Amino acid sequence: MASIRQFQVTFDCADPERVGRFWCEVLGYTPAPPPAGFADWDGFNRTLPPEQGGAWFACSDPSGVGPRLFFQRVPEGKVAKNRAHLDVRVGTGLVGEERLAVLEAEAARLVALGAVVVQVLRADGVNESCISMQDLEGHEFCLD
Template identity: 70%
Template sequence: MAMIKKFQVTFDCAEPERLARFWCEVLGYVVPPPPEGFATWDEFDRAQPAEYQGAYFACNDPSGVGPRLLFMRVPEGKAVKNRVHLDVRAGTGLVGAERLATLEAECARLVALGAVHLRTMVADEVNESCLVMQDIEGNEFCLD
């Protein structure tokens, strides 16, 4: 049997630090400490060649369980629907009206951070409710 490996999820984006800080708020993640020899990320950034300044930013699960998220600046904007998206598990174990109320409350918190609520998918015979959203750069994700 193959050994399970750690992985990170990398997002192409326009503003890496801004998007990373948004996802830190969404997930309860933290910005990792700056590299050895630098007091702050700003200091590290200023030490880089101009073309690499602000090129990437990351956030980590403080418990070390979840994957690291890396945000990398790219020149092109988002043009189509994501091929991969995050499911933010805000309603795990909940069903019916209690689940929907929990998801709507989390949706309101995320909208205040700049997310956009696209649609609510109400429970049916097969699936529980979930909300489809976009982050501050238009990347789709689900609250489920």
């Protein structure tokens, strides 16, 4: 039997810290501590060549249950729809108008942080409602 492995989710982006801090707010994650010997990330980044400073950001679930998120700077911008995306599970166990109200309230909170609502998909008798969104740099995700 194969062992269960931990995994992280990696985002390519232009501004790793900005996008990473957005996702910390979305998920209640905490930023990774600075490397040993540094009081903060700014101090660490000042020791690097300018082009390497701020090249990545990481955060994790403080409970240790969720995967680590890693954000890395890449030179190219996003040009196509993601082939994978995160489903942020805020409506689990809820149905109908109650579910939609919870999803819309969370969408409003995330829009205030810089997210964009792409589409509200209403319950259709087969599937429950969900809201398709994009983060600060256009990474797609769903409120589910």
